[in-house]
Amino acid sequence: MSEFLGLMKDLRFRRTMRMLFKFVWAFWWLGKQKYFIPRRRWEAKTKALYRKQASYFTETAMDMGGLIIKLGQHVSAQVDFLPKEILDELSKLQDSVAPVDFSEIKRKVESELHAPVNELFAEFDTTPIAAASLGQVHRATLRTGEQVAVKVMRPGVEDIIEIDSKSIQIAVRLLKRQSRIAALMDLDAVYEEFYDTVMDELDYQKEGRNAEEFQQQFTHRKDIVVPGIHWSYTTSKVLTMEFMEGVKINNFAQLDAWGVDRTALAKSLLEIFVEQILVNGFFHADPHPGNVLVQPDGTIALIDFGMVGRIAKDMKTQMVALLMAVYLKDAQGAINAINRLRFLRRNTDLEVFSRNLTLLFEQINGDTFDLSFVTSGDNTEELRDFLYSQPFQLPANTTFMGKAMITVYGLCLGLDPELDLIGTARPYIQRVVLKDLRGSVFSTVVDEGTTLLKGILPTTKKFISAVDRIDSGNLRVKLSSSFEKKLIETQNRNTRRIIATIIGAVFLLTAANLWNEVSPIVSYVLGTLGLLIMLGQLMPGGNRREARHVRQMNAMRERSRLERPK
Secondary structure: OHHHHHHOOOHHHHHHHHHHHHHHHHHHHHHHHOOOOOHHHHHHHHHHHHHHHHHHHHHHHHHHOHHHHHHHHHHOOOOOOOOHHHHHHHHHHHOOOOOOOHHHHHHHHHHHHOOOHHHHEEEEOOOOOEEOOOEEEEEEEEOOOOEEEEEEEOOOHHHHHHHHHHHHHHHHHHHOOOHHHHHHEOHHHHHHHHHHHHHHHOOHHHHHHHHHHHHHHOOOOOOEEOOOEOHHHOOOOEEEEEOOOOEEOOOHHHHHHHOOOHHHHHHHHHHHHHHHHHHHOEEEOOOOHHHEEEOOOOOEEEOOOOOEEEOOHHHHHHHHHHHHHHHHOOHHHHHHHHHHOOOEOOOOOHHHHHHHHHHHHOOOEOOEOOOHHHHOHHHHHHHHHHHHHOOEOEOOOOHHHHHHHHHHHHHHHHHOOOOOHHHHHHHHHHHHHHHHHHHOOHHHHHHHHHHHHHHHOOOHHHHHHHHHHHHHOOOOOOOOHHHHHHHHHHHHHHHHHHHHHHHHHHHHHHHHHOOOOOOHHHHHHHHHHHHHHHHHOOOHHHHHHHHHHHHHHHHHHHHHHHOOOO
């Protein structure tokens, strides 16, 4: 309490608290009215309040800047959870904010680089080409003639962030009392992720290193460029980088005037971000149109690497598993992956969730996963209701990834509404799977293969049920216990043979893949082992034993039919 009273002496803190308490009071009073007015009128008042409060927040954030506007920009990307009325207002925060006077920027540059601006640069444009909540960018020319972009941190922004962070912490404590919100996400973890990411943005040297890491990762692609860093003119508060020509990727008029193939551009953008997430595990966390430029020849220029995210190897593996489950319309496989990603709450009714997920998968036609059915106007509200009603939660280290994926997919849909998401992502999924296969210990491959196959093959009870339906139509056959036991043994034996055969094939494929990667001796050993396993299933002794079991099965099945009630 003493800390709170001390912070109340700060004008900025008081203004933020006043805004917060207005929100709390307005929604508390709205909740009380729910019991006294007609439902339709209450819903209309709710939407009006969403719009009014979001507009108030937007105006206040634009005026205050700092971490408040950064938070609004981040929240505005959460299209899967927030009402449309709020998103429409908060989306205005994605535009540039008012710039700082050049005299302050000049003093900052000279203080950081320890020399007058006119000695460091041949030219330095006094009008910024971009202004954001934490810094702004000016175009300049080095003494060597190179065109550069100079990013300068706003003076005093560190003190502003310190005050704003304490304000947001208080807001989090209040929001945690709302059971619906608290159940949906771990607010403390989300705040920590947001705060850590913003603090990284305050170190321009780290941003420069991020840019160089992206450069190295995309040297094999000709459709993307990343600006080079001029380290002699860079500090933690000033970043000087290669100037990138181009227009925002959503400037469709200019793209069409240049003759840029928008379909190919959408495919390239999606491939780039799928590769960042699934292959590299290192992604651009703020890919709004101002940070994704397009050059006249269609090359994508990716800029501003202050907000980046990293994905742990185990999380990346489960994301691949989830995508493959969606592609195969495997609801149980998807649930397993979602659960391992910690997106499901505890005590979830998995049976009910599986049914809902199966219905959702019915929207997938053929090999194409068309997301337009959930992003169109009418269905967006239904999707939010679905997400609220399902046992989802947002674990730590996922909010920025979700924001990046949603933003990129929205940009791609704007460029090409017919974009095939799964078809574009498939090659990168295959690359990850192959890489994991090559790098795994072979015993692990065998274990995972066995588990996968057992999950795909029908369970024994389902198999017996299928035999019942096919053999007798609507008449249910009561099997003798001995017959059922033999049937189960035969099914398990056949399952083991199939598993052994496929494991043998896995060894052969692995041997082929490793031929040029390691010593040929390893490939010979694996190939021979796989061949022996497969041939072992074709030995005459094994076939005779199987034939004897089949004859016994047929005899027992005939006796069972004789016992069938008339």
